[in-house]
Amino acid sequence: MGPNGSGKSTLFQILEGFLKPTSGSLEFEGKDLQELLANEVSKKKFHQKVGILFQNVDTQLFNSTVYDEIAFGPKQMNLSQNEVDQRVEDCLNLFNLNSMRDSVPYNLSGGEKREVALASVLALNPDVILLDEPLVGLTRAKRNELIELFDKLHQAGKTIILITHYFQQIKDVATDYLIFGNGEIVKKTGDELKADPELIHQVEEY
Amino acid sequence: MLPHWMYEKEDYEPEIKKGGLFSNEKLLKGLLSKLHTESKVCKKHPFHPLVYLVNIIIISLILCFTYNKYVIWIIGIYAAALLLRVSNKTLLKIIKRTLGLFVLNLVLYSPSIILGTGNYVFLIKMFLLFLSLITYASTTSVYDFLTALKQLHVPDFIIFQVDIFVKHLHILGSFLLKVVYAIEARSVGSEKGQNKLMGTIFGNLYLEMVKFGKELYNALEARAFTGKYDYMIHKLNWKDYTLIFIQAVLLVLVILIGRG
Numbered sequence: 001m002g003p004n005g006s007g008k009s010t011l012f013q014i015l016e017g018f019l020k021p022t023s024g025s026l027e028f029e030g031k032d033l034q035e036l037l038a039n040e041v042s043k044k045k046f047h048q049k050v051g052i053l054f055q056n057v058d059t060q061l062f063n064s065t066v067y068d069e070i071a072f073g074p075k076q077m078n079l080s081q082n083e084v085d086q087r088v089e090d091c092l093n094l095f096n097l098n099s100m101r102d103s104v105p106y107n108l109s110g111g112e113k114r115e116v117a118l119a120s121v122l123a124l125n126p127d128v129i130l131l132d133e134p135l136v137g138l139t140r141a142k143r144n145e146l147i148e149l150f151d152k153l154h155q156a157g158k159t160i161i162l163i164t165h166y167f168q169q170i171k172d173v174a175t176d177y178l179i180f181g182n183g184e185i186v187k188k189t190g191d192e193l194k195a196d197p198e199l200i201h202q203v204e205e206y
Numbered sequence: 207m208l209p210h211w212m213y214e215k216e217d218y219e220p221e222i223k224k225g226g227l228f229s230n231e232k233l234l235k236g237l238l239s240k241l242h243t244e245s246k247v248c249k250k251h252p253f254h255p256l257v258y259l260v261n262i263i264i265i266s267l268i269l270c271f272t273y274n275k276y277v278i279w280i281i282g283i284y285a286a287a288l289l290l291r292v293s294n295k296t297l298l299k300i301i302k303r304t305l306g307l308f309v310l311n312l313v314l315y316s317p318s319i320i321l322g323t324g325n326y327v328f329l330i331k332m333f334l335l336f337l338s339l340i341t342y343a344s345t346t347s348v349y350d351f352l353t354a355l356k357q358l359h360v361p362d363f364i365i366f367q368v369d370i371f372v373k374h375l376h377i378l379g380s381f382l383l384k385v386v387y388a389i390e391a392r393s394v395g396s397e398k399g400q401n402k403l404m405g406t407i408f409g410n411l412y413l414e415m416v417k418f419g420k421e422l423y424n425a426l427e428a429r430a431f432t433g434k435y436d437y438m439i440h441k442l443n444w445k446d447y448t449l450i451f452i453q454a455v456l457l458v459l460v461i462l463i464g465r466g
Contacts, residue, residue: 077394
């Protein structure tokens, strides 16, 4: 969490390996990220293990139908056609998108596009999921549904890192917080943050 | 309830096939990053935009029309002197770009050299022209260029077209760069079927550009845009007067030496 322009999305781009950090280094599963990305095989494995949902999902939807969009990743994972179809079906069911299977992603509404993009990330079955403001532009009910889904994914052993301005809605499921602001990043556990009313007030202002 | 496969770890060996859509990914990303990088408005102006633009126009015209070796020497020294004020990083960038462009043109010109009909003065002129133009492009923001055009009384609609074109390029670069990132993030195996994406990507790009164009038009209309293009007013300082003086001396020298 943090104010606009504080570097949250940039951090995600670094975590996904799109940008190189200007200083410091990153490790994934005990290996230096830049070394991992230098090798084609480990780079592809890394992208399977770490999925990302962009803030602007328009750029994330580049296939001609919702089915192709979700199947894009699984098709590259040596799965049989039946398994790919099953994954797409399961992801469509997760978001109740079955009726949009053959729709053109570009023509969907903002919220639907976000769901299709998220479904296409989940179809890769990543271990870590980076979500850049996934709750923006959704109704309260939809936000609650998504938070419930994130909680289930977390229970299934996935690490969810999300950027959000909705502290009140995520406070019951989030375990750790990184708060950006004033040129520094503060790390707090859920309990630590709840015990600091001043920081809560600051976070709610974002 | 989540599907059962989401509780399991993926165990597969990615296939690698060379020659896919993004086989030259580094080059593509570098190019798109350049388009994506928005031109910044310089707060500290090295020269008055108009004086600097007139300077480059004069140099270019002299180089185009003269074959006098002394004139070319003078221009060469002048172009090198202008390089003295740029930072080391910019200087390196200018030299790299100039040499790149020069070598490319040298290859095109090589048949004339091989056949013995080449003119070495032409090559030096070409090099100096590239050097001057790249120095100008590397040390001037688009905004300053547009300000200079406005002060040269170029019609507003032309300046407006150039401005919109640059903004479109920026949006195009930004959009395509993010699409490349998105494809990279989900390219977890062999790149089969990626070539089919081109149509959809460019279709989406076209739709985005149309959307941007319409929104821009509506925004301009909503803010009562009259077609008048405003610009920042700059005052001339001693550096500008020095440049004007050098330009005048250069022109006089060129005329005198050219005649002699």
